[in-house]
Amino acid sequence: MEGNMKLWDGRYGNNKCLYYLAEGHDLGVTCCVFSPTFGSANPDNPIPETQPRMQYFMLASCGADMLVKLWDVHVSPGYEMRLRVNLQGHSATVNACAFTPDGKRLASGSVDRAAIVWNPLTGEKLYMLTGHPRCVTTVAFSLDGMYLATGCMDRTVRIWRLADGPAVIPVQDGASKTEKLVDVQDAAAPITAQETTEPPQPKRKPLSDWSVEEVCDWLREKGLEQNIETFRENEIDGNELKQLTNETLSKDLGIAALGQRNKILRGIKSLQESESSSTSGQAQANLVALASALPPQLMQNLVSTFAPSLMANMAQSTGPTVTTSKGATPQAASDDKIPDEYLCPITREIMVDPVIASDGYTYERKSIESWLQKGKMTSPMTNALLPNMNLTPNRMLKMLIQRHFGGQ
Helix, strand or coil, rough: CCEEEEEEEECCCCCCEEEEEEEECCEEEEEEECCCCHHHHHHHHHHHHCHHHHHHHHCCCCCCCCEEEEEEEEECCCEEEEEEEEEEECCCEEEEEEEEECCCCCCEEEECCCCEEEECCCCEEEEEEEEECCCCCEECCCCCCCCCECCCCCCCCCEEECCEEEEEEEECCCEEEEEECCCHCCCCEEECCCCCCCCCCCCCCCHHEEEEEEEHHHHHHHHHHHHHHHHHHHCCCHHHHHHCHHHHHHHHCCCCHHHHHHHHHHHHHHHHHHHHHHHHHHHHHHHHHHHHHHHHHHHHHHHHHHHHHHHHHCCCCCCCCCCCCCCCCCCCHHHCCCCCHHHHHCCCCEEEEEEEECCCEEEHHHHHHHHHHHHEEEECCCCCCCCCCCHHHHHHHHHHHHHHHHCC
């Protein structure tokens, strides 16, 4: 996808392009919206005395480069677009952006499953809203600007209150629950709104980096306080903890109770499995994002060069979630555990033969071919006209899906 931007004559039409900006966003532009109150958009704003004929506006745009960009758009005298600021905060393609009716806030929604509320005049990040299980596809403010609606690929909409009081968040079963959201006026840092009232669990350090005292803290969490002094006296840190066996616990550390030894060993195994799952899961998520975001030709070149070694490395990770026969459509026990990138945007089913269309998005071949055969020449994701009808096999993503579900 090209990231070029064009300014059109919306009042008189005539298919006239007033200004052309090449490569406004890398890899494509997904959304553009003008501020309703900035500059000449508000007739009450003062007219510059030095240039009484000047007309200028603020434009927000977002794209596949993970950025929200603000532009100064001058339309009189002459046409010009100047980059005002890059708003950085998302970690994947930004799908949509929207201003409040008073133009004082700007929201953006991304494939990274988060929405961010910005101050467009200062570039400050006001809120980071998380909790959607899949990518955020659209954002919209209420007329008073106090509420933000975010739409998700899982076909749910969440409502966030951005002022004093509770934030009401619809959940998938049709019920709703309420939580307190920190008041933005009192926040010195960007706010993270969680879906539940439970505090987020702190991310543990790698087990190899644990100190003796951190091992003792872990024993305390497991209810094994009686063994803390023994571990401290023998200087058992994270590396030593990983090497412990039933025999070592019994003979070297003198832990006679079988129940305590088993509890320690089960805890160590759980720590190692959690650490391994987190590492491999993040690596696989990064590969999926890469496969979905790269231009088709570049992706093909990478696949032909690196795919064999990538798959060999992935074979050392955790086992498959579900085993399926060759050629069968993979099924999983819980949809919440299926990465969103494995699902076709049209049918929301797991892809068997993923292909990249000319809009840069990946679809199941049968679904996008059916879409095109019905005479639909627009992108199912952006509704923009497709540059061409070419479909490029997304071999890297196909291999990742097969690996995830145990396909051969």
